[in-house]
Structures are given as C-alpha cells and as structure tokens.
Amino acid sequence: RKEVEQDPGPFNVPEGATVAFNCTYSNSASQSFFWYRQDCRKEPKLLMSVYSSGNEDGRFTAQLNRASQYISLLIRDSKLSDSATYLCVVTSNTGNQFYFGTGTSLTVIP
Amino acid sequence: EPEVTQTPSHQVTQMGQEVILRCVPISNHLYFYWYRQILGQKVEFLVSFYNNEISEKSEIFDDQFSVERPDGSNFTLKIRSTKLEDSAMYFCASSEGLNTEAFFGQGTRLTVV
Numbered sequence: 001r002k003e004v005e006q007d008p009g010p011f012n013v014p015e016g017a018t019v020a021f022n023c024t025y026s027n028s029a030s031q032s033f034f035w036y037r038q039d040c041r042k043e044p045k046l047l048m049s050v051y052s053s054g055n056e057d058g059r060f061t062a063q064l065n066r067a068s069q070y071i072s073l074l075i076r077d078s079k080l081s082d083s084a085t086y087l088c089v090v091t092s093n094t095g096n097q098f099y100f101g102t103g104t105s106l107t108v109i110p
Numbered sequence: 111e112p113e114v115t116q117t118p119s120h121q122v123t124q125m126g127q128e129v130i131l132r133c134v135p136i137s138n139h140l141y142f143y144w145y146r147q148i149l150g151q152k153v154e155f156l157v158s159f160y161n162n163e164i165s166e167k168s169e170i171f172d173d174q175f176s177v178e179r180p181d182g183s184n185f186t187l188k189i190r191s192t193k194l195e196d197s198a199m200y201f202c203a204s205s206e207g208l209n210t211e212a213f214f215g216q217g218t219r220l221t222v223v
Contacts, residue, residue, distance in 0.1 A: 032210070034211060042216070043201055043216050046211050049211060092166075094165075095209035096158045096160075096208065097143075097155045097158060097166050098145075098155065098212055099155070100153040100154075102152045
C-alpha cells in the first residue's frame, strides 16, 4: 500500500483558472503534512505546510482532513509560473522520514 | 537565505567505483537526510541522521551505502561499489527538528556507466 497517493495528472489549465489537487495518506499516525513544488530536474521546494485549520498563502490554500486522511491544495488565479509538479509530503510516525507522493503535474497555458 | 548546498552537481562514474556525495546542511538544523529520485519516478527516502548516528534507513540503504558527518558542517553519502541502477538524482535535506519542514539541496545527478 502506498503511503501517499496523488492523481498524477497532467492538469492543463488556462491562465487565471482555479485548480485543486488532492492527496490521501495511509498512516494515521503521521503528524506533519506539506506541499512541495518541483520544477523539471530540480530539487523539491517547500510550498507550504498544511494544518487541520487550513492555511492560506496568497493564491494558495491548503487543507488537511485527518479523519479522512486527505490533503488538498487549491491554486487560484493560476500563473504561467505555477507550471510545475506538486508533491504531497507526509511525515512518518517517527517524524524521521518524509513520504512523497508521485506528484501532480500542472501546466498553465497562456 | 540559508540553503542546503551539494557538490558535485553532476558525477559520472564507472560501475563498481566508489563515489562520495557531499552536502552542507543549513547550519542550525539538527536532522539530515538523503533522498534519491530516479528519472521519472518519485522521491525516495534513503536515510535520516541525527546526533551523529543514523536514526532511520530504508531498504534501499543497504551495505553499499554509508553516511558520515566528518566535521561540523559536511554530511556525506558514500556508495561503495556503484551499480547501473544507482543512477539517479541524490538530494540532501535538513530540518530543524522532527516533523518540521525539510529544505533540500539542488541535488547531485549521479550517472553510472
């Protein structure tokens, strides 16, 4: 069973669109949750941490549902520069390890 | 802004040779990690390191692999006898504590020929 599952996409959306990504995780003991973005052949870069209360950073909103073991990311007013792969990341129950999803590919089209 | 740095950015080696990948984690971070990503696949955990010892390792991290913190700043990954299937991007990461955000270096692309 995969620790983190994501829809790989690809998502192709026009500029200005709103797009949502979802992710599920299997370990109910996981304590921390993140979204990272990864550009082609580059390192994962932290986009935001995810909390049960939900958090927003500009055009990005992340939400965690612990009961359903489900994490979401909403991007509003998509920009061309948002084109990347978005990685859902969950810590192990020891906190010593990060489990990565396979990533969801987003292309924003002019 | 503090960052994790890795050297070299690209390493080509012959099968069976030893390689050492180097990393300088963010200076006030206490937890260090190595991950790898085979082209087109997901990021996979190799090992975590805290207080000068391995705290967790994956099944990928077999006897061919070792890690070391030889001084106060460097963190290295050694692959003793490289195989073709070791070709991947290797990322070093560090975090302040458990369950906190990890910051990744730009990676070392290892190609085994």
